[in-house]
Amino acid sequence: MSFYDAVVPAYLQMLNSLSGLLTKAEAHCAAKKIEPSVLLGSRLFPDMLPLSKQIQLVSDFATKGCARLTHSEVPTTPDTETTFAELKQRLAKTIDYVKSFKPEQFEGADTKDVTFPAGPDKSITMKGQQFLSSFSLPNFYFHATTAHGILRHNGVEIGKRDFLGAN
Template identity: 25%
Template sequence: MSYAHSARTTFANMLGTLDHLVSKTQDAGMTDEVLGEKLTEDMFPLELQFRVALNQVLLALNQVAGKSLPLEEVTYQSLAEIRERIAVVRSHIDRSDAIEWADANDPVDLTLPNGVRFMMSSVEDIQDWIMPNFYFHVTMTYVLLRNAGLNIGKMDFLPFMARHRVVADQ
């Protein structure tokens, strides 16, 4: 399995997690005010956790899949808008073909907004930069929603695992 195939599958699964979490938030009757939730004063609010998670997927597609997709820069105003943006990013993943991704050893030159520069291979970019950041921000959305009172558990973080569940004979 190529790194591209693996990354695409992981992105699809975890974008599904984000959508599931937003759906549960809406179903629980939580308002858009939840988007301002933080654990500490110096951390990103929930809205920005969603936005940065989606941007990790877009960065991956731009850096190694030959895309030129704009990053999510405008503050999300509602849970409904977040679901729409997740759907758009999911469609970009669905339309990206693993065979179009850069070779695993092709170089990626990444300079952060603070000027820190990294040189690495395409596979290292995905495994060492993109995926850890993506998971971090997806996890923060889960934590912030749970802290805000949403009744969620581990399987809400891994809803895609339901397809692998084995049901015992009764």
Template identity: 30%
Template structure:
């Protein structure tokens, strides 16, 4: 059986993690004098800081890969202490995604998620991806982007949508 959906998910996660890495680089260059304070920036007092947004963005594809490998969820430490640690989270998540070797039948399996205090949810693999992982992945990626924008880092939609840049054509090109 082919694994078109699994491969598509790997590609989506990888390309958006490339975007996160790019955003981090731009933020780092903008905050070159006080780069570590960037990790503590947040949109609102009750929201998690930029460093945590990076960890939580990485947790989604990371736990997807672990599930595909038959392993338990293993979230990253949300207290990101340095930009080196943030970069490592992104690159190690991308490396973990490369280890996936399952077909699309994995998406018909049931994924149980425990929330503590006896609470849990069971979802089909496809619902796990579509209804849990992807919304959480984009929520934390967009929140990281928004924190950088609020911190006046010179980024825009092109930076967020950079996965489409290779497909841009000029009308005069054949």
């Protein structure tokens, strides 16, 4: 398996499933007469980030992960989304961005150095494989799982198959 095959399909599967989860969450709000901003601002615990920020971070970890692994310019996206439609649009843009990468861009990326910020005045450097398996994918899945958990906790009828994108 190529390094591209270890990276791009994983990001795409979850980005697509999150888009589906947001569609179900939006329908849930309409059916239950819940103001969407309430669900978008929901958290699993007061010190955790809200649903909208979880989606934004999933998007960031996918775009920045691909960019850093391929030594491409790292894009920045302001976190301005406040509606389901805006968050789904962000996911769609992220999907298009991730799809734009070609397998040859990832050749040798597993052994190349990847440097990324780890605070205001600090950075960390890892080999690509370590960056992917110890930082990028774990953070990506953490925020995707937390978004799913927030929706499930708030009564949106979703399950594991929805998370995996099987529906």
